[in-house]
Amino acid sequence: MAAIQLIINNASYEVDVAPDTPLLWALRDKLNLTGTKYGCGMGLCGACTVHLDGEAVRACQTPVSLVGAKKVTTIEGLSPDNSHPVQRAWIAEQVPQCGYCQPGQIMSAAALLAKTPKPSDDQIEAAMVGNLCRCGMYQRIRRAIHRASLSQAHGAQAYVAPAYCGGASSGGSAAKGA
C-alpha cells in the first residue's frame, strides 16, 4: 500500500490504505473523522455525503485513488463553530432526531445552496431525495433549507442557542473521539 495524499478541510493528510478503499473508510477508520457516516455502502442513503471541490458526493462510492487533488470537505470542516447558515437553520428548526443521517443531509443542503441560493421545493426534493432520514424529519429539513436560504440572502440575525447548547460535546457521553 502506498501512501495517498488527501486535502481534507483545508489540511493535508497522508493515508496508507489500498487505493480502492472508499473515502468513507479512510476518513472514519484512518483519520478519525467520524462525522461522515456509514449507512448502506451502496450510495443509496446519503449518510456519507461529503464535498469534492464543492460537489456533493457519496464517500462510500468514492475510492481514495480517485480523489486526487480535489479538496474534500466533511461535516467537521463546514464551520468551526456551528455558524454555517445550514447548521444555524438546522438548530433553529430543531431538525435532527437521532441525528445519524444529518451530516449527510447538511452536506447535501450546503452544496445545493452554494449553487442554488433560492431553491424551490422541487429543487430541494431533487437535491435531497438521495438522503434517507429514518426519523422522518423531512418537513423540518425542507423548512431549514428555506430558512438557510433566507439568512444567506438577507443576513438574518444569527440564531442564538442557549448556553447549554453551545458546546460541541453536549450530545456525547462516555467515549469522546480523537
Place this chain on the structure above:
Amino acid sequence: MAISRRQFVVGGAVAGAGALVIGVRLSGHLVRAQESDAGAKKPAPNPFDAYVHVRPDGHITLIVAKSEMGQGIKTGLAMILAEEAEVDFNSVSVEQAETRPDIYAHMGTGGSGSTQENFTPLRQAGATVRALMITAAAAKWNVPAAECEAKKGSVLHEKTDRQASYGELIEAARKLPLPNPEKVELKDENDFELIGHATPRVDIPSKVNGSAKFGIDVRVPEMVFAVVARCPTFGGKAAHFDADKAKAIPGVRDVFEIPAMGADKFSAGGIVVVADSTWAAMKGRDALAITWDHGAAASESSEGISDALRTAAQKSGARLRNDGDVDAVLSNGAKKVEAVYEMPLLAHATMEPMNITALVRAGAAEVWAPTQSPDWVQGTVASVLGLKPDKVIVHTMLMGGGFGRRYMADFPAEVAQIAKVVGKPVQLVWTREDDMTHDFYRPATCHRLRGAVDASGHPVAWFHTLASTSIRGYWDPKADAAEGESGGARQLPYAIPNVRLEFNGVNSAVPRAWWRSVEHSFNGFVVESFIDELAAAAGEDPMKFRRSLLVKPPNWKPRFEYDPDPARLLGVLNLVAEKSGWGNPLPKGKGRGIACYHSFGSYFGEVAEVTVKGNDFRIDRIVAAVDCGQIVNPESVRAQTESAIIYGLSAALKNQITIKNGAVEQTNFDAYDPLRINEAPLIEVHLLKSTEDPGGMGEPALPPVAPAVANAIFAASGQRLRKLPFQFKAA
C-alpha cells in the same frame, strides 16, 4: 489523541477512578421503594448520587439514566429535574448515566416509557434537592426555611437580601437527613417554567457538526474492527470455511469461528474477520469461502407463512375477549360485513447499523454500546464471559435510531465472544446487509374481521380473529403468545354490545421482536379500518359514527390493562376533525380518512387527505391531534409525532420483508426503501392541553396513520386497501 478520563476504566483503571465520582455522595438512601424489573423492592436512589450532581464550584450536572435515540430524552428528563430542583437549565450539563442497575431501577428505553416512568420520581428527586438546599441555607442564616426561596441554582432570603449558590450550600446540604421523597412538596403545575415549554434539545448542536458520538464512532487506542459472516438462513451454520484468501487481504489480522449461543440464539454464530479497518474486514469477509449448512428452516418462504396465517385466521382460537353473544348476532339477519387484513414482516432499518465496541481483559470488560438496554447488555456480556455483571462497564452511546431493534442483546453477545479472542478493543460493525437480513422482525399477521350493523345503523357485533407469527411464540413456542400482542384489539374502545377477539399463533424460524409500536402497528390498522367499513355499511359519516360509539358511562373503569378512556379518545377525535376541516367538501378525486387510537398512554386522532389519480395516489397532508397528558417538551412531542407518522407511512406505502429459502430477500435500501423527502406529506400537529399523567410519545402517533390513509383512499375511490404495503389500482 484526546481520551476522556471516563474511557479505559478496564484498560487503565487509575485514569478512570477519580473521574467517575462526580458530585457529592451522601450517606443513606431515600426511603421510597421502587419496583425493579424483577419485582423486587429496592430503595429509591439518593438524588445527589443519581440525578443531580452539584460541585462546590457551583457546576451542576443532571444525569439521565435513559438512552438517547433522538426522542429528546436527555432534554425532557433533565427539564423535569431542573424544574423541581430550581436550577438554571441554560447553565447545567446533561450527562448519560453509568450503567448501574443498583442505582437506577429500570434503565431500558422502550415502550414509550421513559417520561411515563420518570415524571414523578424525577420531580421528587429534584424537589428533594431543592428542599435540602433551602434547609441548609435557612440554618446557615438562622431564618425560617419558609421565608427562603430557591431560584436558578441559588437560595434567596429576600428579607435580609441574602443569597447562596447550591455550590456554596452543598457541604451543609449533604449532612442533612433525606426527607421522604413522597412527602416532599412538588411545584404547582401553574408555576412550571420549563415543563410544558418548548425547549431546544441539548443533543442537537453536536448533531450538526459531526461531533456527536454514536456507537459506531467510538475510537479507542489500538482498536481493531470486526465483521461476521452469518448464515443467511435462520438457524443455519458454517459446515466448512476456508480463510486463506481472506487472510491475504491487506489489513486482515485474524479469522475465526464463533458458535451460535444461548437458548434464544442471541448470537447467530459465524465466521469472524478481524482487521485494521472496517473496509479491510469487509473485504476479508467477501474473500471467505464458506459452505453453509442451511439448517432446518431452509425451506421457509413468505408464501408459506402467509398461507399458514390465512388458514389460522379462519380457525377458532384462544378467546381473549368475549362480550355478549357474537355467534347469535352474526347468524341473525343483521347486515354483515366480513374482511381479511394482512401485514408483512418488517425490518427496523435504523440509519446506524448495529455495532458495538468492547475490550475484554482478565476478569473485567468494558463496552461501548449504542443500546436501548444497557443493563441487558451488561448482563449478556457478563454471562458470555462468565463474569459478574458489576465487572462489566457499559458506556451507553448515542444511537442512530432504535425503534426497538437496539433493545436486543444479540450484537452484545457477539462482541463478547469476539473481544474475548481478540484481547484488544474491537469494534464489531454490521453492514447494512447484515442489519437487514438478521433483524428481529415485526411479526407478519392475518386478521379475519366479521361485523354486523342493525337496521338503524348501529354496530351490533365485532369478531376479530388475529393470527400472528407472534413475538412471544418466537421466544418461547410454548408461551401463551396471545397476551402480549392483543393490545389495541382487546381494548376495542367502541360501544358495541357483542365483541369477540380470538388469537392463533403461527410458528416460524424468522426472529421476531418489538418494532415501533409493536402490536399496535397491526391491530391499530385493523381496528381503525374495520370500524370505517362498519360506518360505510351503516351509511354513516366515519367521524360521526366513531363519535357516537365513544361513550363514557359515569361509572367507567378500565376493564383491561391499558384500556383507553373513551372521553380522551373522543377529545382527540373532535380536535382533529375541527383542525382538518372534516366535512368540508373536497374536489373529485380527493378524499379524507380519519382514525383515532390509544397506545402507550397517549391518544391520537389523525386525518389523511389524499388525491387519487389513475393507478396512483398521493398523500396531500396528515393532520394529527394528540393528548399525551402533561406535556414536558412540546417541541419533542411535535417531532416525535412527525417521526412516527413517517415511519408508519414507510410501512403503509412501501416496505416489506419477504423470506425465500429460509432467508430474507431484501438486503439494502434498494429493496427496502423507507419514505424519502419527495414522498413525505405535510404534517400538522395539534396539542391538547392536559394535566393527566404523561403518556408515551415514541410510538403512539404511528398506529392511526395507515388506517387514516386507507380510509381516505376509500373515500376518494371507493377502494378498500386491506393489505400492507398498499397496492392501489384504479377500479
